[in-house]
Amino acid sequence: MPAAHADPSLIDSPQALRRLLVTLGLVVLGNGSMYVLPVVLPAVQAEFGVGRAGASLPYTLMMVCLGLGGLLTGKLADRHGLAPVLWLGALAVLGGFVGAGLSGGILAFGLAHAAMGLLGSAATFAPLLADTALWWNRRRGIAVAVCASGNYVAGAIWPPIVQQGIDTLGWRPTYIALGAVCGAGMFALSWLMRQRPPALPASAATAAGTPPVRTRPFDLAPNQAMALLCLAGVACCVAMAMPQVHIVAYCTDLGFGAAQGARMLSLMLACGIVSRLVFGLICDRIGGIRTLLLGSALQGVALLLFLPFDGLVPLYVISALFGLFQGGIVPTYAIIVREHFPLQEAGLRVGAVIMATLVGMALGGWLSGWIFDLxxxxxxxxxxxIGWNLLNLFIAGWLYLRVRGGGSGREALASTP
Incomplete structure (x- = not known):
């Protein structure tokens, strides 16, 4: 039997804060694979005797499966609670790293990462974003931002550790050790997540300061509203992928070298952590859809700045600005789902929109390379x-106007005495 829902009085409580810290640890442990793989890629390419495209295939498989896994794990969390999903995720992370470390070819290596993305990394992203949003009202934005920032924290912590392991032990023992540490850590922390989130009736939600969720979000049929949010997620992340995926190659083409590009990427991700926290605070004040509109506009400005400036110092400045502007966009979708859709559908719907953002990243990375080849x-x-960003800006602006005109959600409540 799944655990009972927590008492609504625990929303915004010290217990919610402790749960948030555990959640942050789970995200750091479960999302390391997407940042570890680029570090080990040269060694894998040399050992398996494949080209760069073949060596990159495991990353593509993992990201596609991560998007699909968000839907699967979100639905399972809605039905059975978060803890069983995290137990499954811990096994997938352990098995994925160990399986990859023992693999005899690039296909087996790639399938191990696909399984890790589908059930491991996926279990520690979209379901945790959805769960966090249900434990907070007054500071929901910053809480979701802290949860989401664990993804970038993983990117800061694991690569240097893995590189040290590769230099001293080799990539295979390092992978096996990483699987043991991350899998065991996730399994231990998952026992602290057995309590299901509070389930508020509409009247209690309104009394607690949470806007009542309408059956027609944005005055649209729920699936229509979700389709627009998913399209917005694809559009913003196609735009986001251009600098994130290609900044190193761009710097190489400009004659600055790959090392300078790698530093720019690191600066961009570090600023992304700050962005997620700041946008979380902003979201608490103005609501999800307004925050998405703001982030989309600022991301568009940063992309425009890449066109006239291509000097080394300007690129560092623009990379930092881009990180500050774009890092908070993706977590905002979880807030929008929480504000406008039924609570019992949070896991599945957050999983769907996060999958859309990952599709956008994959499409944007490939599309930018294809355009460069042409x-x-x-x-x-x-x-x-910039064109894709304008599509995101249009959708966010249109949804905001519908909220403002229809009087639903946090934005409408803020205008009432």
Whole structure:
């Protein structure tokens, strides 16, 4: 039998804060694989005797499965609670790292990462975003931002540790050790997540300061509203992927070298942590849809700045700005789902929109490279990213106008005495 729902009085409580810290640890442990794989790629490529495209295949498989896994694990969490999903995720992380470490070829290596993305990393992202949103009202935005920032924290912690392991032990023992540490850590922390989130009736939610959720979010049929949010997620992340995926190659083409590009990427991700926390605070004040509109507009400004400036110092500045502007966008979708859709559907719907953002990242990374191959320049690729960002801005603006006109959600409540 799944655990009973927590008492509504625990929302915004010290217990919610302790749960948030546990959640942050789970995200750091479960999301390391997407940042570890680029570090080990040269060694894997050399050992298996494949080209760069073949060595990159495991990353593609993992990201696609991560998106699909968000739907699966979100639905399982809605039905059975979070703890069983995390137990399954811990086994997947352990088995994935160990299986990859013992693999005899690039296909087996890739399938191990696919399984890790589908059930391991997926269990520690979308379901945890959805769960966090249900434990907080007054500080929901910053709480979800802290949860989401664990993804970037993993990117800061694991690569240097793994590189040290590769240099001293080799990539295979390092992978096996990483699986043991992350799998055991996730399993231990998951026991602290057995309590299901509070389930508030509509009247209690309104009394607690949470806007009542309408049966027609944005005055649209629920699936129509979700389709628009997913399209917005694809669009913003196609635009986001251009600098994130190609900044190193762009710097190499400009003659600055790959090392400078790697530093720019690191700066971008570090600023992304700050962005997620700041946008979380902003979201608490103005609501999810307004925050998405703000983030989309600022991301578009940063993309525009890449067009006239290509010097080393300006690129560092623009990379930092891009990180500050875009890092808080993706967690905002979880807030929008929490504010406008029924609580019992949170896991599945957050999983769907997070899957859309991952599809956008995968599409944007490939599309930018394809445009570069056609034109021999990244300039048109930046213009393509700006176009997709305008689509996101249009959708966010249209949904905001519907909220403002229809009087639903946090924005409408803020205007009432």
């Amino acid at each position: 034109t021999g320049s990244y300039r048109v690729a930046f213009v393509n990213g």
